[in-house]
Amino acid sequence: MNITRQTLLLGWGLTVTGAYLLTEYFGHALEEPHSAILWTWAGTMLLPVVLTLALGRRANALVWVWAGATALAMLENFGAHAAEAKPLMQFSFHALWFLFGAAGFAYTAVAVKGTARKQLYAGAAILNLLGAIMVGLNPDFLKGYQYLVLALIQGVPMLLDLPLRRRHEAQANQ
Structure with a gap:
């Protein structure tokens, strides 16, 4: 399996966005939604974790920090x-989850390349920190x-990063 960092970013962005949207739905549709939400997150987060494992040594520290932090928060x-x-x-x-996003995205802002x-x-x-407060x-x-709100401020930024990452890598290769 030839996994790229771009594929991994897409996997994270889609699963996080989708899991938050399902969480919102279950919160309204089910009388006792907690178990359904927990198992939905466990299942959906398997995709980016498996993609991270498939990327192996090509995955950077940032990816491993997110995978580990996600597992700990879910536990x-x-x-x-x-x-x-x-x-x-x-x-x-x-x-x-707002605090998790605030810390994770602050770390990501420091770690990624490109203004x-x-x-x-x-x-x-910042949006996640405001949400936490x-x-x-x-x-x-x-x-x-x-x-x-969490889907918008956690999942969507990863999806918006896809073209930014592609553009940054193209500029770096010139």
Whole structure:
């Protein structure tokens, strides 16, 4: 299997966007959505993790950090769900994902090459940090729309990075 970094970025962007959209749907359609959401995320995140493994040594540290951090955040979510601790679940299923995005995109902004790419990820980091603050202060702030917002500020930036990455690599090869 010949996996490229561009394919990996596409895989991450599509699965994150899709998983957040499914999360929003399940939150409205199911009476008790937590298990369905957790297993949806576990299943959808298999694609980018498998693509990362297939990329092997060609994957950079940034990709491995995202894969590891995603696995840890999901394990935390499964643990919070199993513990059935309402305050922990409130944090785990809401503010944690904004904080995760803020930290991950800040790291990405530092790690990627190209001004436009750095600006894209820095902007995503700021939006995620603002989301974390707002949801932390008022858990109902984005009620009913939170995962749509997360799809926009976490999944879409990776998809927007596809042409930016291609352009940066073309300029570097000239």
